[in-house]
Amino acid sequence: MRGKMTAGESRRAGRQARMAARAAGADVYAPYTIRKIGKVSLIDEDAVAIIEHNADRILDEIGMEFRGDAETLKLFKRHGARVTGERVRFDPGWCRDRIKTAPPVFTQHARNPERSVQIGGDAQVYAPSFGPPFVHDMKNGRRYATMEDFRNITKLHHQLGAINHSGGVVVEPVDIPVSMRHLHMAHAHLTLNDKPFMGAVTAPERARDTIKMCRIVMGREFVDRNCVLYSVVNTNAPLVMDETMLWALKEYARAGQCTVVSPFVLGGTMSPVTVAATLSQVLAEVMAAVALIQLIRPGAPAAFGTFFSPISLRTGAPTFGTPEGTQFQMCAKTLADRLGLPFHSVGGLTASKVPDAQAGYESQAQLMGAAMAGVNFIIHATGCLEGLLTTGYEKIVMDADRCSAMQRFAQGVDFSEAAQAMDAFFEVEPGGHFLGAQHTRDNFETAFWMGEMSDNKTYEQWRAEGARWQHDRASARVRQLINEYEAPPMDIGIREALDDFVARRSREIEGGNT
Numbered sequence: 041m042r043g044k045m046t047a048g049e050s051r052r053a054g055r056q057a058r059m060a061a062r063a064a065g066a067d068v069y070a071p072y073t074i075r076k077i078g079k080v081s082l083i084d085e086d087a088v089a090i091i092e093h094n095a096d097r098i099l100d101e102i103g104m105e106f107r108g109d110a111e112t113l114k115l116f117k118r119h120g121a122r123v124t125g126e127r128v129r130f131d132p133g134w135c136r137d138r139i140k141t142a143p144p145v146f147t148q149h150a151r152n153p154e155r156s157v158q159i160g161g162d163a164q165v166y167a168p169s170f171g172p173p174f175v176h177d178m179k180n181g182r183r184y185a186t187m188e189d190f191r192n193i194t195k196l197h198h199q200l201g202a203i204n205h206s207g208g209v210v211v212e213p214v215d216i217p218v219s220m221r222h223l224h225m226a227h228a229h230l231t232l233n234d235k236p237f238m239g240a241v242t243a244p245e246r247a248r249d250t251i252k253m254c255r256i257v258m259g260r261e262f263v264d265r266n267c268v269l270y271s272v273v274n275t276n277a278p279l280v281m282d283e284t285m286l287w288a289l290k291e292y293a294r295a296g297q298c299t300v301v302s303p304f305v306l307g308g309t310m311s312p313v314t315v316a317a318t319l320s321q322v323l324a325e326v327m328a329a330v331a332l333i334q335l336i337r338p339g340a341p342a343a344f345g346t347f348f349s350p351i352s353l354r355t356g357a358p359t360f361g362t363p364e365g366t367q368f369q370m371c372a373k374t375l376a377d378r379l380g381l382p383f384h385s386v387g388g389l390t391a392s393k394v395p396d397a398q399a400g401y402e403s404q405a406q407l408m409g410a411a412m413a414g415v416n417f418i419i420h421a422t423g424c425l426e427g428l429l430t431t432g433y434e435k436i437v438m439d440a441d442r443c444s445a446m447q448r449f450a451q452g453v454d455f456s457e458a459a460q461a462m463d464a465f466f467e468v469e470p471g472g473h474f475l476g477a478q479h480t481r482d483n484f485e486t487a488f489w490m491g492e493m494s495d496n497k498t499y500e501q502w503r504a505e506g507a508r509w510q511h512d513r514a515s516a517r518v519r520q521l522i523n524e525y526e527a528p529p530m531d532i533g534i535r536e537a538l539d540d541f542v543a544r545r546s547r548e549i550e551g552g553n554t
Contacts, residue, residue: 069201069447071150071235072157073164076452079414083371087316091375094320094326094449096132098279103129104328108283112290115335128328136379141338142330144380148298149268151257152234152528157204159298159343159416160382164450166421166443168197168207168390169274170238174430175211176394178515182430183291185211187542189431191225191228193423193445195525196436196518198233201334202444203422208238208272210423211431213447217551222246223291223542230538239271239292241363242284244553247271249545267341269297270417272384273324274347277303289329293336298415300384301329302345306358309351315368320344323375328379342519345384349427358427360389366409373413384412387421388439389428395435395511399425403435404442411446418443434514437521443493448489458483460516493516 071178073442083091104114105126113123120137122129144158153439157165175185175193190213197203197210206229216224221504229237230253240246252270255263272293273285290297302529303325305311311318330342348368349358356424359365369385376383388403403424422439453459464479474480480487493510494501506512548554 047055049504063075063101069444071155073166073206073447073450075162075164075414077450077451079373080412081374082367082371083319083374084217087385088374088378088501089322091316091319091371092378094317095323097340099130099135099322099328100132102279102350103127103279103362104279104325105186106281106332108287108292112286112332116332119318123204128469130328130331135331136494138331138334139327139342139379139381140340143336143382144382145235145337146267146276146341146382148261148270149258149490150236151230151530155204155235157236159267159341162336162414162415163418164385164411164414164447165204165417166202166353166418166424166447167205167238167417168193168203168436169420169423169428169431170207171209172210172423172426172429172431172507173212173214174426174432176425176430176435177433177518178395178511180392182426184214185322185431186215187213187224187228189213191223191280192234192522193431193433193436194228194232196433196521197422198235198528199521199525200422200440202440202447204235205270205417206233206235206237206417208240210266217549219554223251223253226250228543230254230257231526231530231535236268236270239269239288239297241271241273241288243554244287244291247288251295251297253290253538253541256446256541264296267296267298269295270343272300272302272345272419273329274302274304275329277305277325278321280323281325281329281466293340293342296337296340298341298343299333300343301326301333302347304347304450305349307348307350307364308353309356311348313350313353313362315371317494318368319331319346319371319375322348322372326381327379330379342381343384343491344372344379346372347386350374358391360391360424360427361405365389365406369409370413373415382416383414384417384419387415387418388442389420389424390428393426395425395432395438395514399432400438401434403439407439407446411450433518434511437514437517438493438510441493444490446488515547 042381107126116128117123149156174182175189178183189211193210239250254268275288276282289299303322317448326344333342350364352359373383387407389406390399392399421443423436425432461479464477467477
């Protein structure tokens with residue numbers, strides 16, 4: 041039997057125990073962040089007046105097309121909009137008057153009530169990337185995503201405390217038929233993660249299925265009275281809402297679920313090449329679509345969404361992490377506030393193909409812009425590679441670290457009596473140090489933000505431990521999280537009912553009954 045530890049071993053063991061305790065404490069997060077710092081806006085009152093006037097003029101003189109749905113056109117006409125074919129024009133102020141019934145702040149409920157999130161106000165929610173058909177990891181490279189990838193990524197986000205939301209199409213599982221993907225994706229979100237999630241928008245019946253699955257898990261009456269789904273519909277810029285997005289919007293509005301109207305704009309192709317012009321166009325599209333939501337069900341939750349990426353005028357490819365993208369967010373947030381709507385926008389976007397330096401600085405630039413602007417719901421906060429064509433496993437945990445840092449930043453500086461630490465000044469003599477002070481011992485676990493993925497050791501320690509680059513450490517972190525994953529509990533009767541629904545609907549879809 042080995043004898044007592046040496047003094048050096050004792051110190052190392054104590055240090056390791058303290059580090060483990062600190063790491064465990066770092067994993068305890070609030071379900072969302074309440075900002076205690078100011079918002080950065082790049083648009084003054086004169087500029088706001090110009091943008092709002094131009095948006096009104098676009099809606100009045102040009103209008104917006106709502107395609108493929110006669111019912112929507114009749115609804116607009118019945119309430120005083122001017123309808124010609126599928127083109128709808130609006131008198132100045134008409135849309136704003138309808139939008140007033142939308143709540144400025146609401147709760148999206150998770151199946152675990154402790155994970156529910158506030159949308160709007162001073163709240164900030166961080167959510168995964170949405171829609172990539174590919175995944176990437178450092179061992180296997182880039183490949184088409186499968187349902188196994190979808191489940192693994194959902195497991196990761198369940199465990200990453202800095203990520204407040206399970207997201208939606210975290211990847212496209214190409215091994216599942218398109219007609220059934222929504223069933224398996226919603227099933228994964230509801231069983232593998234107990235945070236809130238996003239609904240399907242690619243067909244009205246898929247939206248209905250998602251709502252029904254939430255009713256099975258959370259109860260019909262609860263779902264009918266509360267927001268449990270947060271779903272994004274994109275306009276087809278410029279100035280078109282196509283029938284697919286339109287029908288999904290109607291399903292969620294009727295059910296009282298949140299619909300985010302988020303014009304998808306590549307600047308220079310889908311909008312003019314300036315931020316000012318794009319702001320007017322996006323404001324017009326959002327106002328018209330949110331007004332429709334309020335005509336369908338006054339008081340239904342809605343959000344002002346944006347996805348704006350300038351294109352390279354040399355190559356035609358989208359660019360990310362650019363000054364214009366951040367400028368756009370910091371102006372559009374002010375426009376959303378004036379409409380009284382929560383603001384939804386993008387986070388860690390990058391055009392890089394791998395989790396390299398380019399991925400880091402582009403993603404951080406966009407994420408920092410979103411945090412500073414006061415975006416309420418930050419989508420694409422984790423995992424983005426290749427301009428949202430790929431979700432990277434390592435990138436997910438690397439981005440989650442950045443989200444954690446942004447959350448600490450947004451919480452502001454603590455000026456409480458304890459934070460002033462006057463006792464420490466009287467305890468430590470001039471010329472001394474504060475490492476052993478009682479105030480330091482009381483607060484060392486939480487005093488400074490410490491990330492999971494950054495290496496702050498000496499060069500010699502780093503070499504001794506394998507000289508691993510950050511993507512190597514991230515690969516190990518991903519494997520650890522997946523291996524240690526434990527599913528959140530679910531009532532066995534609810535789980536069986538959910539499984540039965542997915543199986544039955546799959547049979548119906550195979551048989552051609554949508």
